[in-house]
Amino acid sequence: MRYFNFIFDLDGTLVDSFKDVKDSLVKAYKDNGVTDDVLVRETDLGPPIIDMIKKITPSVDPELADKIALRYRHFYVTEGYINTKLYPGVRETLTEIKRIGCKLFLATNKPYVQTRAIVKKLKIDMFDDVLCPDSQDGLKFSKIQMLDRIIKNFELKKYETVFVGDAYTDIFAAQHNNIDSIAVSYGYSDTDELFKSNPTYTIDKFSELQKFI
Numbered sequence: 001m002r003y004f005n006f007i008f009d010l011d012g013t014l015v016d017s018f019k020d021v022k023d024s025l026v027k028a029y030k031d032n033g034v035t036d037d038v039l040v041r042e043t044d045l046g047p048p049i050i051d052m053i054k055k056i057t058p059s060v061d062p063e064l065a066d067k068i069a070l071r072y073r074h075f076y077v078t079e080g081y082i083n084t085k086l087y088p089g090v091r092e093t094l095t096e097i098k099r100i101g102c103k104l105f106l107a108t109n110k111p112y113v114q115t116r117a118i119v120k121k122l123k124i125d126m127f128d129d130v131l132c133p134d135s136q137d138g139l140k141f142s143k144i145q146m147l148d149r150i151i152k153n154f155e156l157k158k159y160e161t162v163f164v165g166d167a168y169t170d171i172f173a174a175q176h177n178n179i180d181s182i183a184v185s186y187g188y189s190d191t192d193e194l195f196k197s198n199p200t201y202t203i204d205k206f207s208e209l210q211k212f213i
Contacts, residue, residue: 001180001200003212005156006097007147009165010108010115011045012187014090014206015122018042019083020076025056028071032064042188046167048109048133049073077114086122087186089207097213098126103154106130107146107163107173128154143173151177162212168197182212 011017022040029038044055049072053065098104104127108115112132119125131146141149147163150156163174166187174181183199184206185191195202203209
């Protein structure tokens with residue numbers, strides 16, 4: 001199958017941000033008086049930060065979770081994403097997809113300001129549109145809604161469109177919007193869980209995307 005419209009997840013798909021996220025979360029917990037060791041695993045990444053906190057510490061008080069999330073955002077932004085890096089082949093493959101005339105989109109649970117800073121820092125600021133939960137004031141978009149919005153705003157033909165992500169929730173979002181999905185096996189999700197979500201295709205290296213253009 002060949003596609004003309006590629007929608008990408010960010011963390012675990014294009015960039016490895018685990019160390020920056022983990023370090024900022026641990027600092028945020030400690031800053032709020034949580035002195036016990038907090039275990040942050042790669043499989044915890046993906047959801048919005050408040051959901052990540054609830055996943056990492058299920059018994060956390062909601063008010064404390066909000067405070068941890070606030071401090072996390074402070075640490076994460078001010079420290080400048082110093083350890084966040086592209087996965088091998090990402091910039092080159094995106095450049096090639098763009099060069100031949102395909103459209104590129106980004107749909108991520110990361111807030112908009114953080115997302116824009118990261119794509120600029122890593123020199124992949126080549127997307128036709130970027131959708132985040134807070135892309136529009138007063139609204140909070142889910143992945144399903146982000147894909148729907150991109151498809152409708154750009155009048156994309158669904159059979160020409162694919163969503164590339166590392167989480168089973170990415171695959172479900174694509175299925176809900178009746179578009180194909182490509183799962184990347186190197187991301188943060190549990191591999192068995194990812195495969196059970198029935199992606200249309202699976203790739204082990206980002207550069208393998210070139211066979212779909």
